[in-house]
Amino acid sequence: MQKKQKLFIPEDYTEFFYWVKERTETFWNKSNSSDDTDEYYCPEWAVGAKWIGMTDEQIDATEAKYGITFMPEHRAFLRILHTIDRKVINEYEEEGETNTYQSSFFYNWLEDEEEIVSRLDWPYRTIFEDVSPAKGVWLKSWGTRPASVEDRERIFADWYAKAPKLLPLRSHRFLVSQADLADRPVLSVYGSDTIIYGWDLRLYLLKEITDHLDLYVPVFDEEDQCYYTEYRDELTQVFDLARQQLPGKDIPYWKELILYWSSGWSNFGLTPPGDNGETIRPIMPTYVPEDQEPTQKTFRSFE
Known part of the structure; x- marks a missing residue:
């Protein structure tokens, strides 16, 4: 398995959102035709996806329309990221059949x-x-x-x-x-x-779209003869620090x-009352x- 280059995850919101933009769009442009088993590829519906940001005028108009107020980090998220230029294809099983429906990657405040x-x-x-x-x-x-x-x-x-x-x-x-x-x-x-x-928008995004940020590492299980995924060390460190706080x-x-x-x-x-240490x-x-x-x-x- 090719060794991953050490990763820097920005803390400043503006730097972080641009980091998310670059990293996800790079991931969505990966070729899915490789035979490498140590790579994690994006779903077919996301290949070639791009973020669609909002202008300050659009953000102001949205606040007025819905009678809401976006906090500074939320405004920065909307300017740089907001949503992507396609819908997510979701699948679910019902009565033995596979059904699909579409949804926004993140809510599109201009259309949804x-x-x-x-x-x-x-x-x-x-x-x-x-x-x-x-x-x-x-x-x-x-x-x-x-x-x-x-x-x-x-x-x-x-x-x-x-x-x-x-x-x-x-x-x-x-x-x-x-x-x-x-x-x-x-x-x-x-x-x-x-x-x-x-506990903040940065930690949320790191958790919510870990796969699209390509922050999983494939690990081969010799006993089961299959790959499973775990967080990259840098992401584990971020989450560990957050838990300490x-x-x-x-x-x-x-x-x-x-x-x-x-x-x-x-x-x-x-620790909740009555916790007996069981996982479930x-x-x-x-x-x-x-x-x-x-x-x-x-x-x-x-x-």
């Missing part, structure tokens, strides 16, 4: 209006679906749970209005948008099962929701209101 409008409402809508049932999710800071759905929504809506705003990036990933925060993480929001997917981190309002389920505790460098364990509530028993998280099929 219907999807963006839906996603802007996604956190409120899907979290409240977990909150609204009589025995549903209920945060300790909300006090006694009211009997009526209307009163439960009033309390939830007040909490949500005060929480840092979330702007969609891709699928159910959202960047926190609040100027006075030391950390503006990317959240993965699937109803109340909300976690930190990256987790204790003491906070995010107003959202932290309490993230810690409601055991799945979110590692986001803050914490059920997602359980870590705060249970007095009027209910602890139950394993059930995932909804949100529309």
Whole structure:
């Protein structure tokens, strides 16, 4: 296997986004015809892809259109990257058949209006679906749970209005948008099962598009006689450093929701109550209101 040249991953956002642009576009232009087994190639739909940035005028107009505010690093991301010039081809199995659908690599703020409008409402809508049932999710800071759905929504809506705003990036990933925060993480929001997917936009992108950044190293398993992938050493070092900095981190309002389920505790460098060290364990509530028993998280099929 050819030895990889030592990699420098920039920390400055502007330098980092240009690094992402150059590295991904180089990866997307790789020939997939080589017989080398120590290379990781891009999917067919991405071959030749290019990023499509936005102008400052387009970014300003988008903020006005949706009544939102992009933070400085988000604006830089939109200017340099934003989205790519083609759709992702997704495959899924249903009743023994392979079906496909298309989606944006990252949301195209100039074209994906219907999807963006839906996603802007996604956190409120899907979290409240977990909150609204009589025995549903209920945060300790909300006090006694009211009997009526209307009163439960009033309390939830007040909490949500005060929480840092979330702007969609891709699928159910959202960047926190609040100027006075030391950390503006990317959240993965699937109803109340909300976690930190990256404590800043740089860490998020390194995790979300690792394959397109060509940051995996193929490793041959002699026992199974096949290749598997692992992070390049430089990326492992970035993630290890980020984990060391987790204790003491906070995010107003959202932290309490993230810690409601055991799945979110590692986001803050914490070990959830009852953790027995098993790799796979059920997602359980870590705060249970007095009027209910602890139950394993059930995932909804949100529309």
